[in-house]
Amino acid sequence: MNFLASFFSKAENLFQIPNTILLGKIFLVAIFWQRFYQQVLVKHKSILLILFLGVASWHFGLRSTIQALLIAGGAFLFGVRVLKVRDYLFAGLIGFMSFVQIFAIVALISNVTIGYYSTLMGFWILALVINRSEKINFKNFLNFSSLNIFDWALIFTTLIFGSLPQMHWDAIQANLYIAKWYVLSNSLNPILESLTSLFPQSAMVYYAVFFKTGGLKMLQLAFFLPFLFTLLIVKKVFKQTQVDLVGQAIGYLAFMTPIMIFQASNGYYDNLVLTLLLAAGYVLFVSDFKNVLHRSLLAAFLIGFAIGSKYFPLVMAPLPVLAYLISTKLSFKSILPVIVILALTFGPLGLWLARTYLHTGSPVFPFFQNYFPTPKFWDATDRLEANFMIQTTMNLNEWVKGGFLTYPLKSYLNSSQFIEGTKGYPSFLYLALIPFEALFLVVTLIKLIRRKQLLREEGWFLYAFFMYFGVGLVVRYYRYLWPFQFIWLLTSSPLLSKLIASFSKFKIWILLGVCLLIPIQFINLIEYYRYYPPDKTKLFHADYYLFNTTDKTPTAYINSHTSPSDLILDGSKFPVMRFHFKPKVYQCSWYWTDWASEIKKDQVLNQFRYLIANDPISLSSNYCSPSIQKAVANGNYNLVYQDGTYTIYEKNQL
Numbered sequence: 311m312n313f314l315a316s317f318f319s320k321a322e323n324l325f326q327i328p329n330t331i332l333l334g335k336i337f338l339v340a341i342f343w344q345r346f347y348q349q350v351l352v353k354h355k356s357i358l359l360i361l362f363l364g365v366a367s368w369h370f371g372l373r374s375t376i377q378a379l380l381i382a383g384g385a386f387l388f389g390v391r392v393l394k395v396r397d398y399l400f401a402g403l404i405g406f407m408s409f410v411q412i413f414a415i416v417a418l419i420s421n422v423t424i425g426y427y428s429t430l431m432g433f434w435i436l437a438l439v440i441n442r443s444e445k446i447n448f449k450n451f452l453n454f455s456s457l458n459i460f461d462w463a464l465i466f467t468t469l470i471f472g473s474l475p476q477m478h479w480d481a482i483q484a485n486l487y488i489a490k491w492y493v494l495s496n497s498l499n500p501i502l503e504s505l506t507s508l509f510p511q512s513a514m515v516y517y518a519v520f521f522k523t524g525g526l527k528m529l530q531l532a533f534f535l536p537f538l539f540t541l542l543i544v545k546k547v548f549k550q551t552q553v554d555l556v557g558q559a560i561g562y563l564a565f566m567t568p569i570m571i572f573q574a575s576n577g578y579y580d581n582l583v584l585t586l587l588l589a590a591g592y593v594l595f596v597s598d599f600k601n602v603l604h605r606s607l608l609a610a611f612l613i614g615f616a617i618g619s620k621y622f623p624l625v626m627a628p629l630p631v632l633a634y635l636i637s638t639k640l641s642f643k644s645i646l647p648v649i650v651i652l653a654l655t656f657g658p659l660g661l662w663l664a665r666t667y668l669h670t671g672s673p674v675f676p677f678f679q680n681y682f683p684t685p686k687f688w689d690a691t692d693r694l695e696a697n698f699m700i701q702t703t704m705n706l707n708e709w710v711k712g713g714f715l716t717y718p719l720k721s722y723l724n725s726s727q728f729i730e731g732t733k734g735y736p737s738f739l740y741l742a743l744i745p746f747e748a749l750f751l752v753v754t755l756i757k758l759i760r761r762k763q764l765l766r767e768e769g770w771f772l773y774a775f776f777m778y779f780g781v782g783l784v785v786r787y788y789r790y791l792w793p794f795q796f797i798w799l800l801t802s803s804p805l806l807s808k809l810i811a812s813f814s815k816f817k818i819w820i821l822l823g824v825c826l827l828i829p830i831q832f833i834n835l836i837e838y839y840r841y842y843p844p845d846k847t848k849l850f851h852a853d854y855y856l857f858n859t860t861d862k863t864p865t866a867y868i869n870s871h872t873s874p875s876d877l878i879l880d881g882s883k884f885p886v887m888r889f890h891f892k893p894k895v896y897q898c899s900w901y902w903t904d905w906a907s908e909i910k911k912d913q914v915l916n917q918f919r920y921l922i923a924n925d926p927i928s929l930s931s932n933y934c935s936p937s938i939q940k941a942v943a944n945g946n947y948n949l950v951y952q953d954g955t956y957t958i959y960e961k962n963q964l
Contacts, residue, residue, distance in 0.1 A: 320918075329664050389404050419777045425498075536581040557807040584793035587616055617656070622785070634651060881922060
């Protein structure tokens with residue numbers, strides 16, 4: 311009796327948590343919307359179109375909405391008519407990624423404005439001139455009949471949380487900051503004050519397109535669209551592979567995790583990488599695209615864009631070539647297609663490697679300092695992969711000896727040690743499904759060794775494992791492994807459905823296990839947003855910090871006293887949210903690429919109008935601190951702001 315009383319007491323407390331109530335309200339809205347759509351809007355799509363355009367124009371602005379529609383329309387037509395992708399979902403995805411890639415090339419040669427408008431114009435010209443006989447079924451547009459209540463609940467949750475001002479570490483200090491200043495500086499040259507602008511930049515350019523189109527609010531779509539594409543692709547996978555109810559439930563549980571909702575509502579781009587790799591896997595293993603070369607080319611481009619965003623998808627680079635060569639007789643005629651496939655796969659990365667080499671002398675900065683030393687930008691003794699911010703749960707030796715199977719357990723138990731993570735952040739689901747994944751792995755490997763024909767689902771599952779395992783050989787940081795872990799889990803769902811069909815007596819037990827996972831997943835989600843509670847007063851105000859001048863914060867003070875041409879030096883121990891500042895902000899941390907050794911010189915320090923430090927200033931502890939304290943002590947800078955946490959000093963104009 312005491313146990314039951316304790317259980318119901320905890321359950322009652324759980325449902326009284328504001329975040330639980332918020333998620334409950336979102337679910338009720340999803341139920342209402344689903345019924346309203348099915349009963350009214352599906353029959354009157356003109357109402358849905360007017361509603362969509364009205365909401366978009368109100369939130370993003372009329373001009374931004376028109377530009378976004380022009381890009382979306384041009385990219386879609388380019389995908390259908392030029393790239394000849396008959397699947398409208400993939401035509402939109404591949405067409406838009408083609409837009410971003412071509413924009414990047416043109417902008418590097420010229421500037422951002424020329425690249426943006428010339429690419430948009432070029433896409434529309436090609437789409438209207440080439441293959442005009444291609445008929446497009448416009449009845450399929452704004453057709454969301456396949457989306458159920460759970461889909462809408464996930465969509466509304468990510469849209470609502472993504473509408474908040476960006477607050478999280480890499481998003482505001484690196485990714486979005488870089489994209490913003492690419493646009494404001496009208497150049498894709500590396501950002502001096504951001505080291506990560508020297509890494510592969512495809513994802514940053516992807517964000518820059520959205521910022522160029524509609525500023526901070528439009529950036530929300532940059533986070534949301536990969537999530538939406540992932541959701542729709544997963545539904546297509548389940549339909550094509552005839553996944554049963556249990557497998558579909560597992561898929562939805564994979565979406566109902568803190569890490570997935572976080573990725574879909576913040577300026578991290580792991581979800582973008584996941585979408586691209588998932589789409590490439592679908593094209594090669596599941597889709598009914600009949601032309602093998604066409605499939606290989608599309609997959610190569612998707613994988614290439616992912617590689618142009620991060621190095622880790624390199625593990626998937628051989629797949630398009632292998633898929634083509636296995637299905638084609640080797641001859642001189644196959645040489646050119648192979649070259650084109652390789653160019654699409656490695657071209658985006660090569661573009662950024664060349665750019666980085668021109669600016670640093672190292673194509674793979676900051677890695678391999680023994681071979682490509684860059685003393686001006688990086689200390690050769692500092693290994694980025696060993697940075698304290700990138701916590702790992704195991705070493706390489708443990709991973710090889712079987713840690714790839716115990717990783718879900720270790721990451722789940724130690725997730726509170728991760729940056730922006732909490733207990734249960736990666737999800738208990740991956741831990742619960744690992745026995746089935748291990749079973750399927752053994753079975754498929756035995757079939758492979760015995761040279762038996764693998765089903766296409768088994769082939770994708772096996773390759774997904776090799777991707778997951780291969781990335782783990784390089785890094786075992788939770789966020790970097792997550793896209794590959796997700797794909798491996800997803801590819802096990804069709805195999806699980808076949809297992810249940812063969813041993814139906816186990817179905818009830820597996821279904822019971824899935825039912826037990828639901829409250830665990832929900833509790834983990836609630837606990838995460840209990841630790842990072844959404845500020846409801848800032849919903850749909852992504853630009854709140856940029857325009858707010860009444861709050862007593864360093865952001866509000868700087869934005870109300872400066873212009874974009876000013877320079878700010880942030881020497882505080884805990885860096886400010888520089889993405890929301892109007893001027894450029896140099897931070898005394900590893901994000902900074904230059905002047906680290908020059909900051910001690912007065913002529914360098916004097917270039918900054920404002921210095922930000924801790925309150926009191928003695929709490930600041932980094933390589934800028936002595937110079938800042940000296941400048942303040944000498945009277946070169948005057949105290950103008952103090953809040954108990956931060957101090958701001960303005961340059962003495964006398």
